[in-house]
Amino acid sequence: MAYGNALEALADPTRRKVFERLRQGPQAVGRLAAGMPVSRPAVSQHLKVLKEAGLVSEEQEGTRRIYRIDPDGLAKLRAWLDQFWEIALDAFKAEAERSEGDT
Amino acid sequence: MAYGNALEALADPTRRKVFERLRQGPQAVGRLAAGMPVSRPAVSQHLKVLKEAGLVSEEQEGTRRIYRIDPDGLAKLRAWLDQFWEIALDAFKAEAERSEGDT
DNA sequence: CATTTCCGTAAGCCATAGCTAACCGTAAGT
DNA sequence: ACTTACGGTTAGCTATGGCTTACGGAAATG
Numbered sequence: 585m586a587y588g589n590a591l592e593a594l595a596d597p598t599r600r601k602v603f604e605r606l607r608q609g610p611q612a613v614g615r616l617a618a619g620m621p622v623s624r625p626a627v628s629q630h631l632k633v634l635k636e637a638g639l640v641s642e643e644q645e646g647t648r649r650i651y652r653i654d655p656d657g658l659a660k661l662r663a664w665l666d667q668f669w670e671i672a673l674d675a676f677k678a679e680a681e682r683s684e685g686d687t
Numbered sequence: 688m689a690y691g692n693a694l695e696a697l698a699d700p701t702r703r704k705v706f707e708r709l710r711q712g713p714q715a716v717g718r719l720a721a722g723m724p725v726s727r728p729a730v731s732q733h734l735k736v737l738k739e740a741g742l743v744s745e746e747q748e749g750t751r752r753i754y755r756i757d758p759d760g761l762a763k764l765r766a767w768l769d770q771f772w773e774i775a776l777d778a779f780k781a782e783a784e785r786s787e788g789d790t
Numbered sequence: 791c792a793t794t795t796c797c798g799t800a801a802g803c804c805a806t807a808g809c810t811a812a813c814c815g816t817a818a819g820t
Numbered sequence: 821a822c823t824t825a826c827g828g829t830t831a832g833c834t835a836t837g838g839c840t841t842a843c844g845g846a847a848a849t850g
Binding site for chain 4: 596599622644648
């Protein structure tokens with residue numbers, strides 16, 4: 585059920601923006617919050633949610649915390665999504681073969 | 688930005704349950720709502736959201752509407768997710784090579 | 791130690807999302 | 821035409837979630 589937390593985490597636009605910013609590499613909270621339209625505590629709260637969802641991991645470095653993308657949450661999401669993907673493809677394939685007879 | 692709608696749509700547990708039920712094949716609204724802890728209008732509202740997110744498609748059949756999984760929304764989601772997937776893998780690979788020198 | 795930097799946490803406010811109940815429209819069936 | 825089945829829409833309530841402000845704690849710096 586871990587994909588549920590991941591989906592809920594990525595549903596919020598601001599939180600998604602934080603997550604997407606981590607594509608540029610591991611960053612500290614202050615740096616992440618810099619280009620954001622919301623306050624630093626808000627970003628901190630978002631990071632907590634992302635962490636609990638297994639989407640990011642944290643590493644203390646002196647007085648600052650470095651956050652980075654965590655593959656675990658992504659893997660769970662991908663696996664869940666692929667279930668539907670295969671089903672959708674099968675349905676599409678079946679539909680194509682069905683309309684094959686119409687020609 | 689269509690993946691945003693898809694993520695928001697799949698964030699809600701009830702809506703996710705509706706979506707997952709469609710794995711058993713295309714179904715009418717009444718049938719979907721049957722095994723649900725919420726009312727039929729609620730399911731109808733959820734289907735509307737899923738449809739706007741491109742995750743399901745609708746087909747009228749007499750007096751009932753048949754809903755099925757739509758590959759479009761799934762494809763968008765997958766594409767978006769894969770961006771992070773590659774990054775996470777690269778980071779993992781880099782980390783592995785870095786600790787290679789420690790042995 | 792005092793200070794500064796960096797960040798997580800708590801309290802409280804406000805907007806939004808999901809639910810139910812009631813209603814309306816449409817397509818069969820008689 | 822009347823009735824029944826099916827499902828989308830609306831209004832209104834309530835709970836939840838995200839934001840800010842204020843605070844507290846830990847690590848570097850002097």
